[in-house]
């Protein structure tokens with residue numbers, strides 16, 4: 254018999270994944286071009302050509318015993334150095350290879366950090382709406398998720414509620430910038446205010462509170478919006494990065510953690526993250542992909558494709574009478590539903606439109622629309638959205 258805890262996970266298994274599977278069934282039934290599947294954050298933009306070229310070069314040039322072998326659990330030193338240098342150049346920081354741990358995507362990185370930091374019943378604060386998998390990751394290490402109420406007007410961080418929710422059991426705070434599911438980017442002003450609260454409360458309570466910056470969407474920012482680098486604002490910051498979205502490599506499972514020297518107990522944290530990588534069963538991040546990343550350190554995906562989708566979708570939905578905050582980054586739009594959210598999700602399905610309910614992100618009354626799809630998919634869906642708006646008296 255499976256573990257009781259797994260029974261709950263299986264029962265409540267990801268709504269997003271379930272929707273994705275339903276999309277595949279609908280595509281078979283109605284034809285792929287007649288189904289508008291906005292459920293999964295699976296990039297539709299090609300990985301840059303540098304990636305495939307690097308794979309070919311590496312496979313041809315490297316000694317395969319070295320290439321496919323084990324290495325330090327934190328990853329190849331030279332790859333980590335290349336990444337540290339690149340971060341330093343971009344953000345005027347001073348990291349080196351000892352500050353970088355290569356991870357199995359952002360998800361792997363978050364699990365390594367939480368394994369490293371959490372004792373049972375330690376509290377981890379998240380800001381609603383948030384990536385629902387955080388719940389499982391925190392529960393993996395018997396931690397307790399504490400949700401901050403959303404600021405429904407702007408979807409910036411609700412700092413008043415945040416301050417009220419910090420207790421002497423608070424061990425970590427996760428922020429995701431640019432945000433999944435809202436597409437909001439937190440302003441420098443917000444980050445400074447967040448850091449002030451963290452410094453004040455850590456001092457007042459005599460505890461270390463670690464800020465975990467989950468940043469798989471860092472490069473996906475539009476209209477020249479800046480995504481500030483959090484280690485520069487709050488010393489106890491750990492950054493989790495991934496190439497899943499920034500290089501369109503979600504299946505390759507590659508990312509890294511930044512563990513600055515300024516962290517409280519930095520040496521212990523670096524040592525523990527190295528061991529956590531091993532004992533969680535990752536052992537190390539995929540070796541070929543580590544070497545690819547070092548070769549493609551300046552490669553970029555074509556963000557304009559997402560930007561074009563964003564404009565068409567946002568402008569159209571607003572013109573039909575729907576309410577949503579304009580996304581500034583990532584590739585999601587979070588739209589208020591004119592009725593109970595599951596009713597809306599089911600009505601949308603009648604138009605072959607697949608959406609994820611806001612409650613999956615801890616924020617009822619909304620749907621998430623992942624616009625990392627083809628432009629034609631968005632164009633094809635617009636009639637359905639217009640019909641929905643009419644049905645609910647929006648236009």
Ligand SMILES: Cc1ncc(COP(=O)(O)O)c(C=O)c1O
Nearest residue numbers: 294358359360384429433495497
């Ligand atoms: C906010 C957020 N964090 C982490 C992840 C996990 O990313 P990865 O595929 O790199 O593990 C995702 C994936 O969608 C995400 O949206």
